[in-house]
Amino acid sequence: MDILSLFVVVPILTMIGILFTKDLKGARMVSAIGMGIQLLMSFNLLFQYIAERKAGNTAEMVFTKSYVWFQSFNIHYDIGVDGIAVAMIMLTSIVVFAGVFSSWMTKELPREFFISLILLSSGVFGFFISLDMFTMFLFYELAVIPMYLLIGLWGSGNKEYSAMKLTLMLMGGSALLILGLLGIYFHSAPDGGQLTFNIIEISKISIPHDTQMFFFPFLFVGFGVLGALFPFHTWSPDGHASAPTAVSMLHAGVLMKLGGYGCFRVAMFLLPDAAQEMGWLFLILTTVSVVYGAFGAIWQKDLKYINAYSSVSHCGLVIFALLMMNKTSMDGAILQMISHGLMTALFFALIGMIYGRTHTRNIFEMGGLMKVIPFISVVYVIAGLASLGLPGLSGFVAEMTIFVGSFQHADTFHRVCTILAASAIVVTAVYILRVVGILLFGPVKNPEFNHLQDATWFEKVSMITLVVSIVIIGFAPLWLSEIIRDSLTPIVERLALAGN
């Protein structure tokens, strides 16, 4: 078994393991062990990847394996990773690991919950290791569909509506994707050779200009729906607000990144001419996402809605940075994906913990939580500071890189977009500090809250895993940035070539 396929096999084995357990205790134990192994494996992958690069392997993808699947369509099970995929796999395994601990006390149908959660994560892992668009898409759908049950069954509030809306919108996105993928597939051999779904092979040829222009919007919007691109983001606030804690974590933290990742790995990488020509349109939309998300968050009272809108803003920034199409900004985009993944997961975990204690998510019904549950509150402040981009935490690194990269464009259009997007950072500070002020400081509003218990050990495991990751990236971003930059080279070069 190769090192990458294990990332799909271990979750499957974990799911089978959960089937043999009887209750919550067994299910969470097996999940924790399985995802713990997954976390160790992803560290191992990181070290092996760095070692491989040090040894002088300069191939675009490493650890590649290819098995023929449907011969007549030339569909392969092709796997391989570059630095970006390794980073995303790291992110996923950290968030899933934390997610399992956040759902430690799931009372209703615990086995089914953990199975769905891990099924979702196996789809995500599969997506990141795939090099063949067919298998990539298969894993993508596999990651999306468990969301329906996860939200509908274990969610809260208007969950049935949210679950259906989210599922239909994301599946709508994937319907557009199929068309785009087929379009690329049937133009992948302009000289009459064998058609292929392999991303690396397609990136070596150039698809006719008109074809690119026709299919680019389908692919970009298809992935953009999952990346909360304005105006296709409306599933996100409802979905995140209704989802159970671990699912919000995984969804905002990882699943939305599938959108951004697909945008550059498939849409922009394979259709660079169209990306250059139509980029402006989507740049406007993402700028709207960034600003709109931030302003949206100011007006919300529900903690989860605040964070969901903030995710729209931050994920908008990812696509924004990708569309700037230079190395620095794209580097920032990947860093932002990871940084946002970690801190939004932390936020949702914290919100879950607070809600579990106070049974309300309305910020005006709470206050002075710092006095009663200090551990959780301090971590909330850290998450908030990371989110508004305080130096020393991951958010700063990512946003700084993005704006440095964006300002490299000298023309007015890009400048204006950049300034608008950068101004959203100020708004972010407003809504974060507002929530921190109302929620954590001041007098304790509800006397019942005086008896709240602070974090339990499993909650601490979840929080500490995420906080440590955020701080590590905040203080030592260079190693991460380096492996990302190297892997960006082929993409940026191809885009630059198309631009000239």
Place this chain on the structure above:
Amino acid sequence: MSFESLLLMRHELVLLLAIVLLLIAEIGTNDSQKSIISPLAIILFALHTIVGFLPLQEGSLFGGMFNTTNIVATMKNILNLGVLIILLQSWKWLNSPENKVKVSEFYIVLFSTLLGMFYMISAGDFLMFYIGLEIATIPLAALAAFNRHENKSAEAGIKLLLSSALSSGILLYGISMIYGTTGSIYFAEISQSISGFQPIQVMAMIFFFSGMAFKISLVPFHLWTADVYEGAPISITSYLSVISKGAAAFIFMVILFTVFKIFTPVWQDMMTAIAILTMTIGNLFALRQNNLKRYLAFSSIAQAGFILLGIISGTATGMATVVYFILVYIFSNLSAFGVVSIISAYTGKDSISDLDGMYKTNPKLSLALTLALFSLAGIPPVAGFFGKFFLFTAAAEKDFYILVLIALLNTIVSLYYYLMPVKAMFINKSESPIAYFKTDKISQLGLAISIIGMVVIGFASPIYETILSFCFGI
């Protein structure tokens, strides 16, 4: 013609033998011994299915009236598997007290219609095709009216009979025009003598098209479907929706590819319009259904629209994707019908709202139905995903991108209603959910086969590759 060449009709001969043996068994048993009929029928049919998979020569009989090719044999095997599953699934219903006396009729009549379908898909001329079609259809009407004391069932029978008669009339009219202008009923000869766009021949094609559209229940020829599906016993409904539809779609495709290949641009245009209508209307009507049988009826109309996406391309890939999709569809739909028929046989309930809260009481059945619906909706990891994706690929290959886009949008609509029973079973709360019940072994076996098939067919690429190696394009 030697005696050995008759072995080209092996599928039909073995099935006929099974029918005769059942007749003898029926005559030779008295009322108390009737309980052996069901096991006997199932064993005979299982043997027949296995024999069908033995390697077979290609060739034709009776001067080209009857053809045996690998793809036809594959198609027959697919139908056999489907019927075998249906037999297992109808066990419980068939052995209920009111049906005990007419068990052998059920098997004999069912096998006869299958025999008709075999002749129909093997046909090399319009005569054999038409005879096969009628052998397949008339007994079906009897089966639809099998619960003869129920008004609905009787209504289903007469509706099926009348609408088939009408469609056969239209079909025959088309065939007569072909015969009138070409002087032949043999597919091979006709395709050679049709050389240009003679209006009457185009007209003949349109009549033929409409007649077949009735059988496959394409919009706007679908109006009989929902009532018949609702009224007929569930086993027959599932037979109608998978076996009968699959066989008709297959021969429809073959005739379009061979006899009417010169009119390809014409039927492609017609088919684009009809595919869009069928998918959209089927889906929109399915949205509002509460009765599970009607619901699956409209879903099967929509699925027929998807099948057209493979036919429209006119390539070998298209044909392979259609046959593959039929295979996938048989297994997925039979899994869904299997669960529905088990629920209906044990509790007498058959509406979506009855499923509320069922996961808590009957988790395995709920999971089975969920997987089946996911497969119908085209969601991985079950086979429906592969089936649909390949159909889209086949259509996109010939640049039908707009059609593919509309089909894709339709999958979203369909996802909504395929999730409705899932929502009912998992999410909805109910005061009185369907109580736990233990399913008998035979029904379990039938369901298990269809579900395992549904999972395996997708991942096992050799199945698709084998089908493709037998297919041909225009």
